[in-house]
Amino acid sequence: MKQGVMDRAVTLNDLLPGGSFEAGEMKRRLEECGLHAYYSYPALALFGVSLPEADLWSRRYAVDELYAVIKRHGPDNTAILPDDKGNVGVLFSWDDRESIMKLYGSICKQEHSFNPQLISLGISNPTSQLSSLHHGYEQALFAMKHRFYQNHSQPIYYSSIPEYATDAEYPRDKEDELLRLLTNDSITEQSLTRQAVENFYRQLTRTGPLPVKKVVDATLQLLVSLQLRVKYELGQSHLCNTPDMTALMQLNTLEEMTDAVCQAIKGMGGTPCSADSLNRNLIKKAVTLMEEEYDKASLHYVADKVFITPAYLSFLFKSKMGVTFIEHLTRIRITHAKKLLKQTHLRNYEVAERVGYQDSRYFSQIFKKKVGLSPSEFRDAN
Numbered sequence: 001m002k003q004g005v006m007d008r009a010v011t012l013n014d015l016l017p018g019g020s021f022e023a024g025e026m027k028r029r030l031e032e033c034g035l036h037a038y039y040s041y042p043a044l045a046l047f048g049v050s051l052p053e054a055d056l057w058s059r060r061y062a063v064d065e066l067y068a069v070i071k072r073h074g075p076d077n078t079a080i081l082p083d084d085k086g087n088v089g090v091l092f093s094w095d096d097r098e099s100i101m102k103l104y105g106s107i108c109k110q111e112h113s114f115n116p117q118l119i120s121l122g123i124s125n126p127t128s129q130l131s132s133l134h135h136g137y138e139q140a141l142f143a144m145k146h147r148f149y150q151n152h153s154q155p156i157y158y159s160s161i162p163e164y165a166t167d168a169e170y171p172r173d174k175e176d177e178l179l180r181l182l183t184n185d186s187i188t189e190q191s192l193t194r195q196a197v198e199n200f201y202r203q204l205t206r207t208g209p210l211p212v213k214k215v216v217d218a219t220l221q222l223l224v225s226l227q228l229r230v231k232y233e234l235g236q237s238h239l240c241n242t243p244d245m246t247a248l249m250q251l252n253t254l255e256e257m258t259d260a261v262c263q264a265i266k267g268m269g270g271t272p273c274s275a276d277s278l279n280r281n282l283i284k285k286a287v288t289l290m291e292e293e294y295d296k297a298s299l300h301y302v303a304d305k306v307f308i309t310p311a312y313l314s315f316l317f318k319s320k321m322g323v324t325f326i327e328h329l330t331r332i333r334i335t336h337a338k339k340l341l342k343q344t345h346l347r348n349y350e351v352a353e354r355v356g357y358q359d360s361r362y363f364s365q366i367f368k369k370k371v372g373l374s375p376s377e378f379r380d381a382n
Helices: 025-032 056-073 094-109 130-149 172-183 190-204 212-234 245-249 254-264 274-292 299-305 310-321 325-343 348-354 360-371 375-381
Strands: 042-049 079-082 088-093 119-123 155-157
Touching (some): 042 130, 056 079, 056 094, 088 130, 130 212, 172 190, 172 212, 190 212, 190 254, 212 254, 274 299, 274 310, 274 325, 299 310, 325 348, 325 375, 348 360, 348 375
Antiparallel strands (some): 079 088
């Protein structure tokens, strides 16, 4: 990299306070930070990592890792800065946008502590001058949020996003369709239920994509209304739990929300709360797997083994166990690390690797946070 060393205290938000600068002001600020300051039609690329199940420490670690990778592999003649929302921005010339695509591809091919499919990339429109780049920042943020409507992780240009609808009529007829499936005497194929849920969202967004909050509101209305109507139709004495708003807001894509809704309505027909029993079994299988394969367990790995989506497994841990997947996995790993520190002469980095941490420094930080002592202090005390 040709750019100078940057102080992590300097963020995009420090340089883009929200209003246009006088000519040359933005260039001067970049130069003061030791960053490349000359661009032809400047644009902004924002990289982010979606980790809904992670605690604050793990999220910060993932962002720092992403920042380090972009600094190491980022193209020349760019400026790389984090923002205050946990993203990493790359300021580049529009004619060099192909280099941003190559950087994205390079990041996705490398091994990280997070799944590459969780990386988002939003790209602004080009501007004629640096002094207007605050508009580019807002565009790149909006493009990242549009990831909700993409089935797969991919770069999203602001210019490619269709116009959003401000509101939409609730598709009552699609709710009725789901009710008929749930109260039918015959067994309904899962594919038919999923198709009906997809039709619900297709109708909801027929005039254009909606803000995620609007989709969440409609989803909660659907689940609550269906349960009340199923209870009335089948004479059930009590209701199963529905996902709360916080859990639904943490889902990354509309496809994941569709998965969650299909799982939530499984137990609404026939036997009351059979979905709760299914969820308990899924949690039991997941926890057993984590205890047996804690050294290689991850949210995606365990979800694949129990045949559900990572987002839904994350939701089950939070709603049924009261902790996140990462928090529970950390407890298991720290418990086994303590045993190894007591019973073996393995070095700290070897203990870290045995319990699933490739970065011994990160392991030591997590261990001290959870135990109150560093690994070495714990070994000496025992």
